[in-house]
Amino acid sequence: MSYRCKTCGETHEGLPFTWGSEAPALCYEIPEIERDRRIEMSSDQCIVDGTNYFVLGRIEIRVVNSADNFYWLAWVSVSEPDYDRMTDLWQSMGRETEPPYSCTLSSELPCYSESTLGLAAQLYTQPVGERPFVVFDLSDHPIVIEQRNGITISRVQEIGEKCMHG
C-alpha cells in the first residue's frame, strides 16, 4: 500500500505495520565508549551492567477495519529469575503455557504525548520462534488506551511518517 506522506509530500511505498526499537533506553544513557564493556546484546535479549535484564517484546494494537494488526517491537525490563526462566525455555516446545511475567516498558516510543518508559505490563510467552507479547496493565496512558481500543489506519500512517522522518 503506497500513501502520500503529510510530512514530506512524497509518495512512500508500503505503509509499515511494525516499528522497532533497537536497544533498551538505558543503553543510550551509557557513553558509547563504555557500551561494549557494559552491554551484552543479542537480537532479543540484553543485559546491562550484569544487573539489568531486558527482552524484546511485541506490543499488538488492533487496526480498525483492517485484517492486519499494528506492532511495536519494544524492550521490556524483567526480573533476573524471569529472564533466566525465559532463557531456559527459549527452545522448549509448549513454553507458551508459561504464566505471564510482570515487566515494565524500557523503550521510549515516539508518537505519544506522555513518556512510555516504565509502563507496567504483563509479558506473555509465545511458541518457540515468536517474540513474547506485551499486554499493558490498565491505565489512562494513550498507548494503553490504543491497545485496549485499537487504532485507525490514519493513525498507522501518522506513526509511519513520524518514525520515518524522525
Ligand SMILES: [Zn+2]
Ligand atoms: Zn515522507
